[in-house]
């Protein structure tokens with residue numbers, strides 16, 4: 523035991539020496555556009571609470587009402603005795619949102635991505651995946667017996683060559699998987715040409731739209747709606763932990779047989795507790811709010827545009843885009859982390875990311891804009907960025 527603990531402590535020391543050791547900063551209240559840290563109010567510019575629903579009175583009330591009506595927990599997986607009408611109502615609502623046949627809930631989108639590949643594919647099949655897909659997709663694919671092909675990030679010509687290879691290798695079925703929005707860049711996958719290419723090779727496309735649901739498109743339906751290919755993505759995975767209430771949970775939505783086989787066979791669904799009523803009630807309310815009224819979706823898009831424009835005009839290197847994820851590239855990892863601390867001291871909470879999360883030399887602060895921010899908060903954030911950047915002679 524002693525040697526084992528000594529070994530682990532060495533690993534921790536290495537993280538600290540490499541300055542990649544993560545420190546958690548506790549919030550002294552709810553998640554919102556403004557939060558309390560160390561007794562001070564700060565603008566929250568680093569959360570996935572894109573629509574500002576994490577602490578919205580309607581969503582809070584829905585969660586509380588769900589506890590009153592349905593209790594706190596299920597004490598069961600879905601298929602034994604862990605399904606309430608409430609779970610089915612949320613699945614039905616998500617299906618309507620995507621205009622899909624059916625939906626299955628998971629405890630997280632991590633679990634959903636862990637479930638799909640090993641359940642839907644076998645040893646004769648192929649999975650073709652973007653090299654920058656989310657960690658949950660990478661791990662999910664590892665659980666499948668299918669042959670793996672990785673295409674260069676957002677490179678449709680390379681996707682095509684991998685599909686041709688998979689066909690030549692005799693794949694029975696081919697699944698292609700991409701993030702709808704890549705979370706370190708706020709960059710959209712080139713879905714129209716991915717869809718065309720999948721069609722030509724009779725491959726089945728899955729899009730993980732965790733960072734797009736409720737955020738992109740005129741009605742918040744996500745990347746496919748934004749890029750004019752609504753209805754052409756057969757299977758989506760998504761999260762309830764970001765725009766759609768920010769609590770937790772995930773789902774797969776798509777054709778009936780896909781969802782049914784996941785319900786019958788997917789291990790994270792069969793062997794893990796079902797979502798608690800408060801979480802289901804909160805997510806259901808969030809979906810209803812986005813369906814009833816697209817103004818929050820429009821608001822987060824407008825805020826993202828405003829912040830991107832002001833930052834670019836102030837001289838920052840912001841990759842071109844529309845998404846409320848706004849990466850501010852500063853290059854060096856230690857610099858990004860130091861700037862994050864200085865921004866926090868100026869009342870703006872934004873995370874720095876460096877190698878190995880992003881490539882060497884591309885360290886960044888990742889700002890995330892919410893519909894709930896006020897213009898004053900966004901202006902304050904830009905001014906704080908400018909001051910800190912000037913201190914480091916970046917501007």
Ligand SMILES: Cc1ncc(COP(=O)(O)O)c(C=O)c1O
Pocket residue numbers: 629630631632633635656658701705730732733760761762763770771772
């Ligand atoms: C693209 C993508 N997929 C899946 C997930 C995991 O979602 P969840 O928090 O619901 O497990 C994330 C969250 O970081 C994500 O960005």
